[in-house]
Amino acid sequence: MLTVALSRLAALVPLVVVASFAAFLLLQLTATDPAVVRLGEAATDDAYAAFRHEIGVDRPVLVQYGDWLVNAVQGDFGTSWTNSTPVSESLAARFPVTLSITVGALVVGLAIGIPAGIAAGIRAGRWTDPLLTGSASLGQAIPSFWLALLLVAYLAMTTSWFPATGYVSYERDVGEWLRSITLPSTALGLASAGAFARQTRAGFVRVLHEPYVRTAVAGGLSRGRILWRTALRNASVPVVTTIAGQAAVLVGGAVIVEQVFALPGLGQLVLNAIRNGDMPLVLGFVALMALLMAIIQFLLDLTYALVDPRVRAA
Amino acid sequence: MVKLSWGVLVLVGALALLGPWITPYDPTAGSVADALASPGPEHWLGTDYLGRDTLSRLIDGARVSTIAGFEATAVAVVLGGGLGMVIGLVGGWTDRIVMRIVEGISSIPAVVLAIAIIAALGSGLTRSMLAVGIAFAMGMARLARGLTMAERERLYVDGARVVGASRLRLLRVHIAPNIAAPMGVEATLVFAHAVTIEAALSFLGLGTQPPAASWGVMLSSAQRTIREAPFQSIPPGLALVLTVLALNIVGDALVRRRRGVGLDNPTGYLEPIGIGSGEGKAESNPLCTDPAVLLQARAVAVRYGSMVAVDGVDVTVKAGEVVALVGESGSGKTSLAMSLAGLLTPPAACSAEVIRLGGGAPLDLVDADPGVRAQWRGRVGVVFQEPSAALNPLQTVGRQLREVIEAQRRLSARHRDRANTMNPRVISEEIVDLLTAVGLRDPEDVARLRPGQISGGMAQRVMIALALAKSPTLLIADEPTTALDVTVQAEIIELLKRLCREREFGVLFVTHDLGVAGELADRVVVMFRGEVVESGPIDQVVLHPSHPYTAALVAAVPRNEPGRAILAPPATAAEARVLDMVEDQEPVS
Numbered sequence: 095m096l097t098v099a100l101s102r103l104a105a106l107v108p109l110v111v112v113a114s115f116a117a118f119l120l121l122q123l124t125a126t127d128p129a130v131v132r133l134g135e136a137a138t139d140d141a142y143a144a145f146r147h148e149i150g151v152d153r154p155v156l157v158q159y160g161d162w163l164v165n166a167v168q169g170d171f172g173t174s175w176t177n178s179t180p181v182s183e184s185l186a187a188r189f190p191v192t193l194s195i196t197v198g199a200l201v202v203g204l205a206i207g208i209p210a211g212i213a214a215g216i217r218a219g220r221w222t223d224p225l226l227t228g229s230a231s232l233g234q235a236i237p238s239f240w241l242a243l244l245l246v247a248y249l250a251m252t253t254s255w256f257p258a259t260g261y262v263s264y265e266r267d268v269g270e271w272l273r274s275i276t277l278p279s280t281a282l283g284l285a286s287a288g289a290f291a292r293q294t295r296a297g298f299v300r301v302l303h304e305p306y307v308r309t310a311v312a313g314g315l316s317r318g319r320i321l322w323r324t325a326l327r328n329a330s331v332p333v334v335t336t337i338a339g340q341a342a343v344l345v346g347g348a349v350i351v352e353q354v355f356a357l358p359g360l361g362q363l364v365l366n367a368i369r370n371g372d373m374p375l376v377l378g379f380v381a382l383m384a385l386l387m388a389i390i391q392f393l394l395d396l397t398y399a400l401v402d403p404r405v406r407a408a
Numbered sequence: 409m410v411k412l413s414w415g416v417l418v419l420v421g422a423l424a425l426l427g428p429w430i431t432p433y434d435p436t437a438g439s440v441a442d443a444l445a446s447p448g449p450e451h452w453l454g455t456d457y458l459g460r461d462t463l464s465r466l467i468d469g470a471r472v473s474t475i476a477g478f479e480a481t482a483v484a485v486v487l488g489g490g491l492g493m494v495i496g497l498v499g500g501w502t503d504r505i506v507m508r509i510v511e512g513i514s515s516i517p518a519v520v521l522a523i524a525i526i527a528a529l530g531s532g533l534t535r536s537m538l539a540v541g542i543a544f545a546m547g548m549a550r551l552a553r554g555l556t557m558a559e560r561e562r563l564y565v566d567g568a569r570v571v572g573a574s575r576l577r578l579l580r581v582h583i584a585p586n587i588a589a590p591m592g593v594e595a596t597l598v599f600a601h602a603v604t605i606e607a608a609l610s611f612l613g614l615g616t617q618p619p620a621a622s623w624g625v626m627l628s629s630a631q632r633t634i635r636e637a638p639f640q641s642i643p644p645g646l647a648l649v650l651t652v653l654a655l656n657i658v659g660d661a662l663v664r665r666r667r668g669v670g671l672d673n674p675t676g677y678l679e680p681i682g683i684g685s686g687e688g689k690a691e692s693n694p695l696c697t698d699p700a701v702l703l704q705a706r707a708v709a710v711r712y713g714s715m716v717a718v719d720g721v722d723v724t725v726k727a728g729e730v731v732a733l734v735g736e737s738g739s740g741k742t743s744l745a746m747s748l749a750g751l752l753t754p755p756a757a758c759s760a761e762v763i764r765l766g767g768g769a770p771l772d773l774v775d776a777d778p779g780v781r782a783q784w785r786g787r788v789g790v791v792f793q794e795p796s797a798a799l800n801p802l803q804t805v806g807r808q809l810r811e812v813i814e815a816q817r818r819l820s821a822r823h824r825d826r827a828n829t830m831n832p833r834v835i836s837e838e839i840v841d842l843l844t845a846v847g848l849r850d851p852e853d854v855a856r857l858r859p860g861q862i863s864g865g866m867a868q869r870v871m872i873a874l875a876l877a878k879s880p881t882l883l884i885a886d887e888p889t890t891a892l893d894v895t896v897q898a899e900i901i902e903l904l905k906r907l908c909r910e911r912e913f914g915v916l917f918v919t920h921d922l923g924v925a926g927e928l929a930d931r932v933v934v935m936f937r938g939e940v941v942e943s944g945p946i947d948q949v950v951l952h953p954s955h956p957y958t959a960a961l962v963a964a965v966p967r968n969e970p971g972r973a974i975l976a977p978p979a980t981a982a983e984a985r986v987l988d989m990v991e992d993q994e995p996v997s
Contacts, residue, residue: 111512112508116509116512116513237649239607239608240627243631247634302678303677304677305793312751313815314782323811328800353611365612368523373527380521388515
């Protein structure tokens with residue numbers, strides 16, 4: 095098990111490095127001059143040059159990246175161009191918000207999607223099946239930010255159950271924190287629920303076509319036993335894989351949904367950074383996302399190994 | 409549903425094309441005096457906060473969404489498809505390095521990557537769709553690479569590469585046309601994503617710039633007045649949902665068409681069908697009442713839709729007798745065997761005059777209710793073709809045996825002493841006995857292993873143990889040795905022979921190999937295209953085949969197979985005769 099963990103971890107490191115390097119190169123393409131961002135339009139050329147030298151953007155690209163990477167490994171993502179706040183500080187202040195609604199959405203997606211998928215799968219071919227799969231397809235087609243708008247317009251503003259805007263940190267009040275992330279997580283998670291439901295159902299149907307199901311039927315195992323023991327466990331393996339893909343979709347969607355609920359998360363931060371041409375902040379954001387994805391992938395690999403003994407043995 | 413979806417897409421396309429001529433108002437101009445009008449005869453869908461007509465903007469937005477979809481999809485297909493095909497074709501280090509980069513970039517969520525690209529290039533419809541296109545090009549590259557490699561392998565086999573076709577020509581003439589269809593399906597799904605992400609980016613102010621109408625921009629302006637006019641968020645959102653849903657449904661339909669059928673039976677092997685009595689029932693021939701007859705089946709017919717797999721076949725198996733059911737693949741022998749085992753599943757349909765099991769209180773399978781069918785399956789042991797696929801990969805061998813034993817205990821009403829027979833320790837002993845009976849050494853250890861940890865031969869022994877766990881009176885073995893190599897084949901045949909002698913059940917042995925049948929069977933039934941062409945004692949059929957097909961089967965028996973000659977010396981007279989006869993037929997050179 096430890097070997098599996100270490101080898102998976104080793105495989106993920108180059109991914110994050112490649113991702114951050116790609117983002118770094120990409121952001122070199124920008125026409126934005128950090129000196130103008132910081133000093134405004136009216137400074138002298140000498141002042142501009144001095145500032146560029148100070149923050150090191152006059153050095154070769156590879157040197158700059160190497161420098162950035164060495165610092166990033168130690169948790170230092172550089173300094174914002176607009177003010178001298180360390181990027182890591184800004185990210186750390188916003189990250190809990192984005193993480194809260196992303197994880198909340200994942201919980202919503204799994205809590206609705208998996209039971210719905212099982213319900214469709216164990217009664218595949220019956221009348222409930224097209225109903226559930228149809229709803230799942232519909233759920234997947236609804237853009238999360240539109241659902242967010244609808245929830246604000248028709249739920250948050252007409253009732254007082256949930257706040258329409260704002261975020262309360264869980265350190266301050268766990269109940270209020272839950273209330274503040276409920277609607278964003280729901281808006282974000284419903285499309286994932288559709289994806290999970292379809293995956294789960296497809297997994298069930300695939301497993302029911304496996305010869306070992308016929309062996310179980312021949313052995314006299316009851317329908318319920320075959321579905322809940324044999325099929326469920328075998329079908330859960332591909333669903334675990336789906337979680338990684340959905341996590342990526344959810345993090346991206348969180349950035350957008352945050353805007354509807356005016357949540358002070360990474361979305362607001364990065365949009366402001368783009369408006370201001372604050373490239374270190376954008377780079378830090380992309381690197382953080384790549385790192386988050388790698389961590390999720392790592393955790394899933396471990397789960398995978400727990401569910402499927404064949405992976406553990408490999 | 410698919411037609412309706414095509415209809416929606418055609419409508420969106422038409423609105424995109426005809427928009428400028430059919431919008432009732434200028435989509436980008438309005439007077440503040442008309443701001444936030446409710447839907448009415450003037451403005452069917454009302455107006456936004458600047459007094460612009462929502463219907464006109466909605467129609468104009470169809471154009472933006474269509475352009476966005478095409479732009480992003482084109483970038484993804486050209487960039488990703490091109491890259492994937494090239495690295496798939498070149499292979500080697502280029503492939504390895506580029507794939508690492510593609511994987512690295514793919515680890516950034518698509519929306520995040522698009523945002524980063526927009527940060528570098530600037531916002532706007534075309535630039536944002538370039539960004540989305542690049543983000544989706546990564547997945548496209550992986551797909552194209554995989555398809556190209558598969559296609560390349562095939563071409564090597566066909567020899568196109570060998571005759572010296574240049575790589576470019578190979579790509580243009582052989583590979584590109586063959587991978588176009590799956591790439592097209594993927595492109596539909598990218599299109600749907602692009603439409604959603606365009607709206608999302610425009611909503612954030614990174615995509616289409618106001619005052620241009622895009623469904624995302626409309627949602628953004630609706631958000632400004634969400635308190636005063638919540639309705640304004642409905643039309644653009646619905647338009648988005650319908651378009652994306654239609655694209656997904658069409659995409660799914662294309663995927664299904666590519667994969668072909670196979671979805672016609674969503675319950676797989678879970679729900680075996682019953683067997684009806686068919687039309688020609690009132691046959692007056694009385695049933696054979698010989699107590700030695702174990703299985704008596706008359707006029708069994710199996711159909712798959714309009715295709716007839718088994719056409720009125722009679723089978724009889726006596727206690728202690730081994731009957732071989734021989735025929736090539738597609739002859740209907742497996743369908744027949746599964747129908748006799750009560751394990752036939754949809755889309756098959758089956759009818760018969762009589763299928764009766766003796767050896768105890770007689771059971772009738774024709775028109776039987778599910779309870780009787782379960783009892784039937786309890787008395788018929790089945791050994792399946794591919795042992796490693798027929799065992800649950802996630803459960804230990806012991807666990808699987810235990811489940812079957814417990815299920816059988818639960819089914820049989822005869823066990824009065826339930827508490828004792830369900831005792832886990834008693835069952836554990838039984839598992840060890842069963843594994844020993846099928847010739848596995850160290851049964852305790854084997855019971856703790858999973859199917860992936862044992863060899864194919866061991867797996868088939870476990871499979872036989874599973875069949876024996878039911879104490880069957882009839883054993884149906886469907887090609888039990890086909891997936892195994894020759895030496896293991898011989899061992900399994902030895903095992904079946906021994907079990908037959910010891911336990912005196914009847915065996916119906918399905919095989920395409922008359923040689924294997926000759927080693928084991930007392931009688932043989934030869935099937936061809938769903939019908940029995942010949943049946944009789946094995947010696948007679950092998951030595952004097954009356955049907956040309958049987959003669960062809962006899963001639964097809966492999967000769968001098970190492971396993972058969974060395975490990976399994978001819979044990980029965982019949983077998984010796986098969987081999988002798990085959991030897992005789994060999995042309996002397």
